[in-house]
Amino acid sequence: MKNWATEEVEILTLNCHLPIADLMKLLPRRSYNAIYSKIRALDDNNIKPIQAKSFFNEKITSLADVDEYIKYDLIQCLECGKWFPFLPVHLNRIHQIDSIDYRIKHDLPAQTPLAGVKYREMHRAKMNKLIEDGIVVHEHLKDAIEKSKFAGRGKRATYELDRQRENVTKNQIWLKSPRTKVGHK
Missing domain, CATH: 1.10.10.1550 (ROS/MUCR transcriptional regulator protein)
Structure with a gap:
């Protein structure tokens, strides 16, 4: 019976696009007990994408x-x-x-x-198919656009406001606008 190392189990689960429960069904019965605890210890949600940067306990600033x-x-x-x-x-x-x-x-x-990304791509493909089949129509958008004109816009991210402030200061748009009257120079 093969003695499975934790690294092998991680590689097996990372390269397989099945939930761990389905993966367990594919394993040989005699190997099942040997690696059961190692696979149970691996939670699908704790497997991080290989090259991904972790932002946990970090502030997103840009x-x-x-x-x-x-x-x-x-x-x-x-x-x-x-x-x-x-x-x-x-x-x-x-x-x-x-x-x-x-x-x-x-x-x-x-x-x-x-x-x-994969989830967004699958959802985009599903919506395009529904639009193509005529199941999803866009007749309601005219009313939605009118309603959105008076809706609140929400709070903007602080770094986005800082970037906008820098652009306005750098470009000095108040000097270039034909509608703006500048008091003292």
């Missing part, structure tokens, strides 16, 4: 950090450090926080997706 945070197949929960393909369900169930409050707490822009 748009480059945001891009780095969302560019992997799994996305890290900044509350507990675990990795997930889709974060909002975990946030609601485990941390009792919704995605809006999570973005505000961790200074993420409102448009930041809280899902890994």
Whole structure:
């Protein structure tokens, strides 16, 4: 009987795109007991993408950090450090926080997706198929656009406001605008 090392189990689970429960069904019965405890110790959510930068216990301070945070197949929960393909369900169930409050707490822009790249690609393909089949239509958008004109825009990330302030100061748009009257020079 093969004696499985922890590294082999990690490689086996990382290279396999099956949940651990399904992976266990594929293993030979005689090897099952030998590696059961090692596989049980590996939680799907604790396996981090190989080259991923961890932002757990770090503050996201720029748009480059945001891009780095969302560019992997799994996305890290900044509350507990675990990795997930889709974060909002975990946030609601485990941390009792919704995605809006999570973005505000961790200074993420409102448009930041809280899902890994693979999940977003699968969802995009599914939506394109539904649109193509005529199941999803866009007749409601005209009313939604009108309603959104009067809706609040939400709080912007502090680093985004700092970047905008720097651009305005650097470009001195008040000197170039034909509508702006400058008092004292």
